[in-house]
Amino acid sequence: MRRTRDDIREQLLGAALVEFGAKGFDGASTRSIAQRVNAHQPQINYHFASKEALWAAAVDHLFALLGDELADLALPGGPEDPARLASAFAEAVRRFVRFAAAHPELNQIMVHEATEDSDRLRWMVDRHVRPMYEAIRAVWQRLRAAGIGAPIEPAMAHYVIVGAASLPFVNAPEARLLTGAEPTDRAWVESYADGLVATLLPGASGRPVRFSS
Amino acid sequence: MRRTRDDIREQLLGAALVEFGAKGFDGASTRSIAQRVNAHQPQINYHFASKEALWAAAVDHLFALLGDELADLALPGGPEDPARLASAFAEAVRRFVRFAAAHPELNQIMVHEATEDSDRLRWMVDRHVRPMYEAIRAVWQRLRAAGIGAPIEPAMAHYVIVGAASLPFVNAPEARLLTGAEPTDRAWVESYADGLVATLLPGASGRPVRFSS
DNA sequence: GCCTTATATTATCATCCGATAACATGAGGA
DNA sequence: TCCTCATGTTATCGGATGATAATATAAGGC
DSSP states (O other): OOOOOTTHHHHHHHHHHHHHHHHHHHHOOHHHHHHHTTOOTHHHHHHSSSHHHHHHHHHHHHHHHHHHHHGGGOOOOSSOOHHHHHHHHHHHHHHHHHHHHHOHHHHHHHHHHHTSOOHHHHHHIIIIIHHHHHHHHHHHHHHHHTTOSOSOOHHHHHHHHHHHHHHHHHTHHHHHHHHSSOTTSHHHHHHHHHHHHHHHOTTTTSSOOOOOO | OOOOOTTHHHHHHHHHHHHHHHHHHHHOOHHHHHHHTTOOHHHHHHHSSSHHHHHHHHHHHHHHHHHHHHGGGOOOOSSOOHHHHHHHHHHHHHHHHHHHHHOHHHHHHHHHHHTSOOHHHHHHIIIIIHHHHHHHHHHHHHHHHTTOSOSOOHHHHHHHHHHHHHHHHHTHHHHHHHHSSOTTSHHHHHHHHHHHHHHHOTTTTSSOOOOOO
16 A cells, blocks of 8 residues: 655644654654655655754744745835834734744744754754844844834843744743633734733834833 | 662652653653663652652752742732732732743743643642732732733733743753843843733833723 | 661663664566 | 666664662761
8 A cells, every 4th residue: 555645745844743743853763754644754865965964954844934024124224304214114013923823833943942052053053043033133233213103222122022023922831821812823822912012112113112221 | 889869769850850841751761761860760760759740840840949939929809000010910910920930830831731621730720829929910910900911801911911921942952042041041031021911011111001991 | 886777789681772794575677 | 578766665783861770979867
């Protein structure tokens, strides 16, 4: 009995993302990933070279999806109306929150890997994380120059934003137990995004707040 | 050649925390934990019943340390001067940030476990996380009632606060690569705590900000 | 100084893992 | 029609892991 599928690569990638996100690289097993899509474990070594290569392909795929989601943002580059800059930034945060909810695997994998230095971490940081980091830093710097946004260094603002935006979805199983709510529900996600934007940019939905220092 | 130590239990606990924080439960190996303190792997099964029991003892130990750190906060219980409530809350956030920097293992373990439902997760949530969650919820509710704090539901505020406060320390290896700074440096930690407090309570260090909704 | 008991050390087992080899099968071209 | 080659399937290997049994050794009571 032989089963052939032409989308087996994509199916394995999707299963790998879920498994790596939930269990981390070490906790995930290639046998269990294959089983998720009714495939055999050696098919992973056939379609990808190794467990590591599967992981890298899955991460590449996921960051590409994130890139698509944020591609047409066009955060204004030159000196601009602060209000327009703030609303563009708010939109970026909202999209990032939505993506974190729809694809928790990305931030789960980030957090599983970033707890220890490793080749995988360095690869992911150099290839995917640094561009995002630099973009957030640049926008935050301009928000602060415009007197919007709390007095916090751009590098630190990055961690406030990413940490806050991703935790309820990274820890969705915990959030379900703790709050009784389903953090991936559309309404929950939008409400969380609203709250986060209001926290980061208290002046954006009303009169602007100017920080003294 | 036989080696005897009366603090072997504590040494194993400390090594286990580092290992579980860095690699997660599955990625950690009892051999490597024992090796960190020049002990033999079966000593773990002797002094603790199993790998799981070691993990639980380590988590208990760590949450006890956090409890000590936050014990004397005495967040005012009755109706109070909003400014005093805000400053007590700010102090709680600062302490939590300092603890997250000094003991990244706690939030690392949380995040490793919370990506998937499991008995370990449920045990940790019921035993340790829920009390903290309820405390943050209650304080945030009163901050909002006092017109301080962004318009975000208390349950969601919990994730904003914990996510933001812990990420640069949970992901310290990533933060070192990304920012070039050492996130556990005293100055960095204090600056991060300042920035987070300023973000959460924009009115706390100057004229208060009142949110319309 | 012996004896008991707690703990350290060594040896070993069953299980699981990632990888690879060996084999089977089916689709497409000549 | 047959041959080739890509891919599915099965079997198996070496290595690591958690647990436990077996043994060794030191400390403390008498």
